[in-house]
Amino acid sequence: MVSEQFRAGSPITFLYLVKHAAEYPDFSVGDAFGLLSNIRGEQVLAGYTAPFPDDNYIAGVRKFLSCVPLLEHHQADCDANDRAWAVLEAFDRPLLTAFSDGGPVTKGGEAEFQQRVPGAESVKHTTNTGGRHFLQEDQPEQLSHSIITFMRD
Template identity: 40%
Template structure:
């Protein structure tokens, strides 16, 4: 698989992000390997928190949460999905499929031999992470669902999502930093906006970011619909504790927290929260508060 690798100097001196890089290599499914970057912070012997980002962000999204979680004694693993951050970026949009993304992160979990995982998933982090839970439930201890979904195409995603998908395919200049800025309630400073643009030196690096919105199942016969239905069947039979923490100002995922609360047995009786002054990228708006709630959730369910 032909890929690009963002030069290291693009990631120099980013604000509040001085975590040393870690790398592993995953099967590209075409006879080669792709380098996948991840942050690894906190005590190495502690049970891991797997923090998965979405579109068009990278592990930088968790920079205000990782120190809080690590100080509380938790190990935090925050990968960059293939196509994002410091991970390799296949050149062709056709190289990006929903199934491959699941497989790439599953291989990372297996290589790192993570067990007792607390999954923290937002946006595409949920579409991928929840499939992982269904695929390898024995590795997971609990789930924090934040501004995400596991769509099957049997229900419409809503006007806000359709508008976003149309924008992502038609905007002449895809600016990740401005997109993240627009998905927050409080806005971003110039340095943070630049940090979200850093992985993409020119449009050739944006194949994954451009393709991701088109991979969301929006019709019942989507290539990923059956796999997501099968995942829901597993998830509805698990008793893993589930906490929903959504941003009150997120229009794209509004109301989907109630779907998880109704369908996942482990969500019953949990202190679910709708966080005020928090948009789609709630890690930016209320990251430290969200991290504290995750710590409390882990303590209460351990």
């Protein structure tokens, strides 16, 4: 059920993933990558899990997702995010957005960069199709082509 909601782009599923990562005893990095990407190869997913042989190594991964500033108690993170946007809003060098049309967490996030970052104004942006959150895994050729075209232009 959760997998289907992720595929459909349901926003509540990110909160589920945050809770799952923090509390589920058998949380796996490979399982998270499987939810957020089109990666289906067990060996590839095992590669993402390999650096974390047991729960002693996974505390940072468990915490990472909860660092997204969504709730009131994240005010310090929201303030840091605002400071980062202030830097980006002054960035006038060319900036390409190459988001996915199927990212369950970041889909549509390119619009804010395109509107707020001066360097994004005159760039031909791209939306990569058929990928999810980890575009470099899901659509490596398409993403590479987008970047190479941007660099050439």
